[in-house]
Amino acid sequence: MAEPRLDAFQVIADASRRQILMLLSKNNLTVNNLAGNFDMSRPAVSKHIKILQTTGFISITDKGRERYCSLKKEGFDALNEWLSYFDQFWGSKLKNLENLMNDKLKIKN
Amino acid sequence: MAEPRLDAFQVIADASRRQILMLLSKNNLTVNNLAGNFDMSRPAVSKHIKILQTTGFISITDKGRERYCSLKKEGFDALNEWLSYFDQFWGSKLKNLENLMNDKLKIKN
DNA sequence: TATTTGAGTAACTTAAAGGTTACACATTAT
DNA sequence: ATAATGTGTAACCTTTAAGTTACTCAAATA
Known part of the structure; x- marks a missing residue:
């Protein structure tokens, strides 16, 4: 994916990312937890997560080798x-x- | 452009389309009026307008050979x-x- | 220590959005 | 009638978002 620099509008234009946000509105989940909800590969989900993080839609807390995602207002x-x-x-x-x-x-x- | 069928989120993901909506929030304008505000070609603007219309962001009223665009709530x-x-x-x-x-x-x- | 597990990165491919130019076609004006 | 104007469409090109697989690495587990 090469980490495109997207604005907030482009971020939510992707249905998968909206789905991630929706899932996180119910539970804080790890990257793998989230990936389990999608057909696409884990790396693909991982990249969506990175985009959501860098654009301020989620924050990530490392816990050992796991990364917990949660919604962020910004x-x-x-x-x-x-x-x-x-x-x-x-x-x-x-x-x-x-x-x-x-x-x-x-x-x- | 081949008239892609976009959802509301994809529609506003494009900065030019957001700009069109912003312009229409101040005045109802014709296609050419709108195009005058952009660097891109008129056909490009024309296609953006069509997308905005088919997705319910604007409505268009024909007046002779001119087409007046106005914001639509839907x-x-x-x-x-x-x-x-x-x-x-x-x-x-x-x-x-x-x-x-x-x-x-x-x-x- | 060896293995499994959670996760990120690199390199590549593909699909489609968004742009262009050229053209067609009414409507208005001369 | 002819020319000019407003607009839409077709064919094409380019860019890039979004996906894939293969790999690496650190943390947990056996």
Whole structure:
């Protein structure tokens, strides 16, 4: 992969990386733990992890020969900021969340 | 370009497309208007516009031989939803979500 | 100590996004 | 009618992200 230098938008453009983030939102996992969830080779996952780390989406804690991955806020900041800008067009973000929840949870009052 | 079928995340991964959206947030512009803001050729811009249209980020209104582009909410929805999910980890919006849910659902514990 | 296990790196290949130029085709203007 | 303008499409080229296999190395285990 040669360690491409990607920005936050490119980082989340990859479905595998989004899946990694999703998995880490439920448990902190090692590289091998994560790799077990994918069809691709471990080195491929390893590289995705490196990208996620260098772009601030995850942090890694070494524990012996294992490396535990966990979500990190920093990487999401640029994305939140960008979306917030456009939210001006569609009303407040809170409003969106509200609509989203009304849809998802089918709230009846 | 052969009209790749991109998802919302891939759509905004391209800096030129983000720039187009940014320009449209200030004015509704024609294809040529937009192209004037870029170094790349007009056909290249034209293809970006098509991608933005087919993925619901913009809508286009024909006016004679001109095509006016304007922002469209739909395309942003998937992104907002995805980010909202991860916002739960950083608490900033979790508070809002909680309040919202307590309000809407009148959760009793 | 020898072996297995977790993980990173190097070298290579492939698929596809993103650009270009050339062209076609309406619509508008002269 | 002819020319100019706004735009889309086709064919092509280039770059690069993303995958692979093979290898190395350090830490844990037998």
